[in-house]
Amino acid sequence: xxxxxxxxxxxxxxxxxxxxxxxxxxxxxxxxxxxxxxxxxxxxxxxxxxxxxxxxxxxxxxxxxxxxxxxxxxxxxxxxxxxxxxxxxxxxxxxxxxxxxxxxxxxxxxxxxxxxxxxxxxxxxxxxxxxxxxxxxxxxxxxxxxxxxxxxxxxxxxxxxxxxxxxxxxxxxxxxxxxxxxxxxxxxxxxxxxxxxxxxxxxxxxxxxxxxxxxxxxxxxxxxxxxxxxxxxxxxxxxxxxxxxxxxxxxxxxxxxxxxxxxxxxxxxxxxxxxxxxxxxxxxxxxxxxxxxxxxxxxxxxxxxxxxxxxxxxxxxxxxxxxxxxxxxxxxxxxxxxxxxxxxxxxxxxxxxxxxxxxxxxxxxxxxxxxxxxxxxxxxxxxxxxxxxxxxxxxxxxxxxxxxxxxxxxxxxxxxxxxxxxxxxxxxxxxxxxxxxxxxxxxxx
Amino acid sequence: xxxxxxxxxxxxxxxxxxxxxxxxxxxxxxxxxxxxxxxxxxxxxxxxxxxxxxxxxxxxxxxxxxxxxxxxxxxxxxxxxxxxxxxxxxxxxxxxxxxxxxxxxxxxxxxxxxxxxxxxxxxxxxxxxxxxxxxxxxxxxxxxxxxxxxxxxxxxxxxxxxxxxxxxxxxxxxxxxxxxxxxxxxxxxxxxxxxxxxxxxxxxxxxxxxxxxxxxxxxxxxxxxxxxxxxxxxxxxxxxxxxxxxxxxxxxxxxxxxxxxxxxxxxxxxxxxxxxxxxxxxxxxxxxxxxxxxxxxxxxxxxxxxxxxxxxxxxxxxxxxxxxxxxxxxxxxxxxxxxxxxxxxxxxxxxxxxxxxxxxxxxxxxxxxxxxxxxxxxxxxxxxxxxxxxxxxxxxxxxxxxxxxxxxxxxxxxxxxxxxxxxxxxxxxxxxxxxxxxxxxxxxx
Numbered sequence: 001x002x003x004x005x006x007x008x009x010x011x012x013x014x015x016x017x018x019x020x021x022x023x024x025x026x027x028x029x030x031x032x033x034x035x036x037x038x039x040x041x042x043x044x045x046x047x048x049x050x051x052x053x054x055x056x057x058x059x060x061x062x063x064x065x066x067x068x069x070x071x072x073x074x075x076x077x078x079x080x081x082x083x084x085x086x087x088x089x090x091x092x093x094x095x096x097x098x099x100x101x102x103x104x105x106x107x108x109x110x111x112x113x114x115x116x117x118x119x120x121x122x123x124x125x126x127x128x129x130x131x132x133x134x135x136x137x138x139x140x141x142x143x144x145x146x147x148x149x150x151x152x153x154x155x156x157x158x159x160x161x162x163x164x165x166x167x168x169x170x171x172x173x174x175x176x177x178x179x180x181x182x183x184x185x186x187x188x189x190x191x192x193x194x195x196x197x198x199x200x201x202x203x204x205x206x207x208x209x210x211x212x213x214x215x216x217x218x219x220x221x222x223x224x225x226x227x228x229x230x231x232x233x234x235x236x237x238x239x240x241x242x243x244x245x246x247x248x249x250x251x252x253x254x255x256x257x258x259x260x261x262x263x264x265x266x267x268x269x270x271x272x273x274x275x276x277x278x279x280x281x282x283x284x285x286x287x288x289x290x291x292x293x294x295x296x297x298x299x300x301x302x303x304x305x306x307x308x309x310x311x312x313x314x315x316x317x318x319x320x321x322x323x324x325x326x327x328x329x330x331x332x333x334x335x336x337x338x339x340x341x342x343x344x345x346x347x348x349x350x351x352x353x354x355x356x357x358x359x360x361x362x363x364x365x366x367x368x369x370x371x372x373x374x375x376x377x378x379x380x381x382x383x384x385x386x387x388x389x390x391x392x393x394x395x396x397x398x399x400x401x402x403x404x405x406x407x408x409x410x411x412x413x414x415x416x417x418x419x420x421x422x423x424x425x426x427x428x429x430x431x432x433x434x435x436x437x438x439x440x441x442x443x444x445x
Numbered sequence: 446x447x448x449x450x451x452x453x454x455x456x457x458x459x460x461x462x463x464x465x466x467x468x469x470x471x472x473x474x475x476x477x478x479x480x481x482x483x484x485x486x487x488x489x490x491x492x493x494x495x496x497x498x499x500x501x502x503x504x505x506x507x508x509x510x511x512x513x514x515x516x517x518x519x520x521x522x523x524x525x526x527x528x529x530x531x532x533x534x535x536x537x538x539x540x541x542x543x544x545x546x547x548x549x550x551x552x553x554x555x556x557x558x559x560x561x562x563x564x565x566x567x568x569x570x571x572x573x574x575x576x577x578x579x580x581x582x583x584x585x586x587x588x589x590x591x592x593x594x595x596x597x598x599x600x601x602x603x604x605x606x607x608x609x610x611x612x613x614x615x616x617x618x619x620x621x622x623x624x625x626x627x628x629x630x631x632x633x634x635x636x637x638x639x640x641x642x643x644x645x646x647x648x649x650x651x652x653x654x655x656x657x658x659x660x661x662x663x664x665x666x667x668x669x670x671x672x673x674x675x676x677x678x679x680x681x682x683x684x685x686x687x688x689x690x691x692x693x694x695x696x697x698x699x700x701x702x703x704x705x706x707x708x709x710x711x712x713x714x715x716x717x718x719x720x721x722x723x724x725x726x727x728x729x730x731x732x733x734x735x736x737x738x739x740x741x742x743x744x745x746x747x748x749x750x751x752x753x754x755x756x757x758x759x760x761x762x763x764x765x766x767x768x769x770x771x772x773x774x775x776x777x778x779x780x781x782x783x784x785x786x787x788x789x790x791x792x793x794x795x796x797x798x799x800x801x802x803x804x805x806x807x808x809x810x811x812x813x814x815x816x817x818x819x820x821x822x823x824x825x826x827x828x829x830x831x832x833x834x835x836x837x838x839x840x841x842x843x844x845x846x847x848x849x850x851x852x853x854x855x856x857x858x859x860x861x862x863x864x865x866x867x868x869x870x871x872x873x874x875x876x877x878x879x880x881x882x883x884x885x886x887x888x889x890x
Contacts, residue, residue, distance in 0.1 A: 008760055027545050034553035036566040036747070037756030041543055048545040052538045070540070072764060078536050087532035091523050093497045094739040095515070098486055100472050100493040108479035121481040126571040126741040127765055133578075133604045158763055159578045160606035172758035289764060294539040296571040296741035296765040302481070311482030313617035315453060318603055319517060319734060320572055320741040 008170070009392075009416040010399050012041040023060070024048055042410060043403045052077025055424045055431055057408065065406040068423040068435050071376075074265055074290030075336040076426045082293045082332040089328035097124070097322050107327045110334060112301065114272045119285060121307055123300045124322030128261035128288020129157030131298040134316065135284045136161050136219065138302070139255045141310040145216025147254075148176070149206045151184035153414035155228040156221060156259055165221060168228040168414075178215050180206040184222075184229035185241055188369040188380055189388055200244035207252050217254035219284075220245065224274025225263035230413030231378035231420065233268070234371050235354065239277055246280035255306060256280060261288035261298070262376070266337050267422065269347030269374025277373075295329035296320070342425040346374040353377055353421070353432040360436065364443040366394055375427055378412070379419040379439075390415030401442040407435055453615070454837075454861040455844050457486040468505070469493055487855060488848045497522025500869045500876055502853070510851040513868040513880050516821075519710055519735030520781040521871045527738045527777040534773035542569070542767050552772045555779060557746065559717045564730060566752055568745045569767030573706035573733020574602030576743040579761065580729045581606050581664070583747070584700045586755040590661025592699075593621070594651045596629035598859035600673040601666060601704055610666060613673040613859075623660050625651040629667075629674035630686055633814040633825055634833055645689035652697050662699035664729075665690065669719025670708035675858030676823035676865065678713070679816050680799065684722055691725035700751060701725060706733035706743070707821070711782050712867065714792030714819025722818075740774035741765070787870040791819040798822055798866070798877040805881065809888040811839055820872055823857070824864040824884075835860030846887040852880055 020028060027048060031039075047065065051058040054076040057065040067077065075082065089103075097104060108122050125131045140146055150156065150165040163169060164176035175181065182202040185195040207217050222242060226232035233239070246256045263274030264287050275282050283306040288298040298321075300307075310316075320326065337343065354370055357379055361367035368382035381391040381398070395417045402409055412420040419439075423431070465473060472493060476484075492510065496503040499521040502510040512522065520527065534548075542549060553567050570576045585591055595601065595610040608614060609621035620626065627647040630640040652662050667687060671677035678684070691701045708719030709732050720727050728751040733743040743766075745752075755761075765771065782788065799815055802824055806812035813827035826836040826843070840862045847854055857865040864884075868876065 024545065027547060027550060030554070031545065031550045034550060034557055034565070034567060035542070036568045036745075036749075036752045036761075038568055038752065038759065038761035039542055039756075040760055040762065041545065046545050048547075049538060049540055050546070052540065057538075057540075072541070073539065077540075078538065080536070083532060083535040086535055087528060090528040090531055091525070093494060093502075093523065094518065095494055095497065095502075095522075096517070097480070097484055100469065100476065100486065100491050101495070102472060102493075105472060105476045105479060109475070112479055120479070122479060123481045123483055127575065127763065129763070130572065130575065130604065137605050137608065158761060159575065159604040160582050161604065163582065169759065294765065294768055294770060296768070296771065300481075304481075307481045307483065311484075314483065314614065315485055316481075316483035316603060317485065318572065318574070320739070323739055323741070325739060326741065 008040055009411045010042055010396065012043055012046050017044040020045065044400050045403065047403065047408065055427050063406060065408055066431055066434055067408050068421050068427065068431070069408045069410055070424060071262060071267065071422045072289045072294050073424050074267070075293055075333055075342065076424045079293060079332070079336060081336055082329055085328040085332040086295060086325055089325050094323055094325045096319055098317070101324060103324060103331070104322045104327050107331050111299070115285070115301060116281065118281070118303050119301050121302055121304050123316060125298040125300065125318050126296040126320050128286060128298045129159050129162045130318065131286040131288055131300045132157040132162045132221070132259065133159040134300050135221070135257045135286050138284065138300070138307055138310045139219035139257065141314065142306060143216065143218045143253060143255065145218040146178040147210035147215040147217045148179050149182055149203060149217070149220040150179065151222060151226060151229050152181040153184065153229045154223060156223070178210070180209050182206045184226045185232050187232050187234060187371055196241050196244050199242065200248050203245040203248050207248070217249070217252045219255040219257050220249045221257040221259055223259040223262055224278065225268065225376055227262045227420065228412060230380065230418045231372050231376060233277070233373050233376070235351070235373045240279040242278040243280045255283035257284045257286060258282035259286045261286055265290045265333065266343035267346055267374050267376050267425065269343060269350050271343070291333060292326055292329035293333050295326050297326035297330050337425070340426070346425050349427055349429055349432055350374040350377060352429050353436070356432065356436040360440055360443070366391060366443065375423055375425060377421040379421070380413070381417045390417040392416040395419060398439060398442050402438050405438045407438045453485055454856045455487055455841065457488055457491050462489040465490065489845050490848065492848065492853065500872050508851060510853055511876055511879055512853050513866050513872065513876070514853045514855055515869060516707060516712065516867045517734045517739050518869050519712070520738055520778055520787065521869045524738060524777070524781060526781055527774055530773045530777040531740060531770055534770045539768055539770045541764055543762065546769060548769060548776070549767045549772050552776050560730070560746060561726065563726070563748050564746050566747055566749050568761060570743040570745065570763050571741040571765050571771070573731060573743045574604050574607045575763065576731040576733055576745045577602040577607045577666070577704065578604040579745050580666070580702045580731050583729065583745070583752055583755045584664035584702065586759065587751060588661065588663045588698060588700065590663040591623040592655035592660040592662045593624050594627055594648060594662070594665040595624065596667060596671060596674050597626040598629065598674045599668060601668070623655070625654050627651045629671045630677050631675070632677050632679060632816055641686050641689050644687065645693050648690040648693050652693070662694070662697050664700040664702050665694045666702040666704055668704040668707055669723065670713065670821055672707045672865065673857060675825065675863045676817050676821060678818050678821070680796070680818045685724040687723040688725045700728040702729045702731060703727035704731045706731055710735045710778065711788035712791055712819050712821050712870065714788060714795050716788070736778065737771055737774035738778050740771050742771035742775050782870070785871070791870050794872055794874055794877055795819040795822060797874050798881070801877065801881040805885055805888070811836060811888065820868055820870060822866040824866070825858070826862045835862040837861040840864060843884060843887050847883050850883045852883045
């Protein structure tokens with residue numbers, strides 16, 4: 001029996017949260033007997049799901065849950081176009097990239113057309129973790145240096161190398177000896193006028209720290225929306241928040257890796273990618289979660305120059321990466337995001353949601369900050385608005401009370417005091433209103 | 446333009462192999478403009494595919510190819526049962542493991558029932574590489590040691606940590622400083638009476654080498670069929686080839702990781718897993734390729750003890766790992782392997798194929814050895830049967846001549862002189878005969 005801390009916001013803990021209802025208890029007990037102890041469940045009362053449709057999820061009793069959390073089913077749960085294309089492809093061909101097939105080429109042309117021209121090459125993986133891991137391999141091979149800088153509560157993935165740059169995995173997850181952490185900008189507590197330069201200064205110091213250890217700089221990797229660092233973005237278009245740091249990295253001979261696993265594919269409501277709002281030009285871009293609406297696919301996009309030596313010398317073959325079925329799913333996602341104009345939709349509904357949350361903040365002083373853009377929104381709870389002292393207990397209570405009202409979100413941030421709201425993109429104004437009412441009710445109790 | 450060596454058996458090289466037909470040339474040129482230079486194609490004349498069915502593949506002109514190579518579509522290309530279950534699940538729910546869902550639990554119970562009782566816990570990933578990488582994380586965390594031993598031409602995956610134990614990726618792929626390579630048994634050149642003890646001796650020496658470097662032993666990882674080392678297995682049931690080495694590893698406090706990505710799920714025709722024929726009890730088992738018939742899914746199976754500390758302290762969450770759709774695909778694969786009795790089928794057809802290849806070897810002295818079991822078969826070419834000197838040129842010529850006859854296989858082994866035959870499991874006697882006739886014709890020219 002596991003008697004150690006869970007180190008995860010919003011994790012179920014049977015020793016703390018007590019007994020479940022009989023049906024849940026029974027399934028949970030079966031699960032515990034087969035899945036390893038590394039697994040965690042959400043909520044003090046875990047949710048059992050059997051069906052999904054659009055932004056709605058359902059349990060075995062047919063109870064409806066509003067999904068305000070899951071960014072993987074970007075175009076909505078059980079989307080018929082994804083089902084249609086994937087099913088058709090499964091009846092036709094599913095093969096790898098050592099044979100020539102047309103669809104992976106056509107999709108690549110389409111995907112790359114959404115990027116600045118110099119980001120002209122793509123490699124497919126099955127997950128964001130694999131893409132991050134490959135980005136590190138490429139950056140280290142190309143630069144001949146090992147040092148990597150990331151933000152101090154970032155999450156970049158689960159492979160050995162990706163976990164070494166994922167401090168949000170907790171104190172038992174070792175950070176690599178050639179990794180230096182820098183605090184992400186804190187848009188709530190830092191002076192916005194100097195946040196960009198201050199971050200660049202921290203990156204500069206981190207490069208010096210690496211040098212003092214005799215380690216050269218391979219890359220800086222930053223999630224363009226800094227989700228695990230508490231969602232550090234606002235609706236201000238081209239903020240340029242990370243641009244000065246990117247200049248520092250380039251001068252030092254390192255690569256900038258834009259982690260777009262969470263911010264990519266239109267969620268932020270202002271273009272396809274999060275890095276463009278920072279006014280920076282990444283060498284490598286990592287894609288994942290929403291790319292195939294849940295069919296595993298990730299990718300590394302980069303400049304030809306950034307990937308040249310590694311590609312020629314080492315090769316890279318990911319058996320399932322870019323397979324015909326994953327490409328069909330990814331194609332369907334682009335079809336729907338474009339056809340249903342989901343980027344503009346995310347901007348509009350996000351605007352409505354953020355406005356509503358700000359209105360709530362005016363009435364509930366525990367809400368210290370509301371930030372985000374499009375359908376990636378954060379609500380930060382504080383015990384004292386003047387001291388801006390983090391209040392994780394209220395964030396956790398709101399998350400779990402919302403779950404009792406059948407609205408699903410989670411929490412985030414280094415202090416676990418930030419609501420993380422990032423629903424499937426078809427999330428509509430009426431869904432936002434349902435979430436707003438839920439939060440208002442809970443805070444009014 | 447890439448001007449460096451390819452370091453891969455059976456890779457297309459435009460500088461060597463010359464111009465392609467216009468349609469292939471056009472698609473290839475498009476592909477080169479979007480896919481990074483890390484991609485490689487098979488054959489001196491790459492194959493363009495549009496459709497697959499069972500053990501057959503088709504190009505755009507409707508030409509039929511016999512697939513005697515691809516182990517991922519284990520139950521056959523475009524299998525209707527896989528299509529049906531995956532499509533139905535796509536219309537129902539596709540979610541992750543932080544909500545409770547029944548199918549992932551039911552599949553886990555079913556999967557684990559196929560293992561010895563002590564291998565009682567599973568973690569899902571999306572690829573064999575991710576599962577290998579996780580096995581290394583677990584082994585290193587549990588033992589508190591960093592050292593890993595693998596065979597000298599092994600392939601275990603593409604993440605940073607997996608590539609460090611994959612010397613078959615070529616000289617530009619760095620082997621980790623805490624990794625020691627040992628030669629796999631060579632069933633053609635070594636004395637079979639002492640091969641097992643000799644391998645155990647090499648492992649013992651490798652543990653000493655690690656100790657001399659001040660590095661403890663975390664794990665030994667071996668592909669149970671040693672595919673990249675030239676397919677080191679014969680139809681002798683419980684050979685026990687790796688058992689003495691496993692004993693050495695256990696005494697030294699290390700873990701045995703059985704890499705079943707290639708040997709698992711019945712291909713060897715004698716039970717579900719390759720490690721059982723070695724009479725050893727692994728601590729961790731890695732699954733991948735055939736598990737979902739091409740829908741990305743992999744897994745790490747292990748003893749509760751082996752995964753306990755890591756699971757409790759570190760947690761592991763793979764967003765797409767064990768998602769509802771991948772589990773549906775994996776369920777369909779078990780259904781078909783069991784329902785169509787594909788393990789017995791693999792044994793019988795494999796027996797027929799191996800007998801036929803041995804008959805060819807009697808007439809063609811260039812065939813030095815035929816080995817394998819079930820539908821994992823190797824044919825080793827030698828320039829001089831007495832010296833057993835490897836003949837990579839003939840292996841390559843046979844692979845490419847077979848491709849001209851529309852039969853797909855590839856080559857393998859440290860000398861690239863071994864034909865690697867591992868078709869989809871529905872491969873029938875008539876398909877084996879077509880392959881045998883093809884090889885005979887080529888060698889008779």
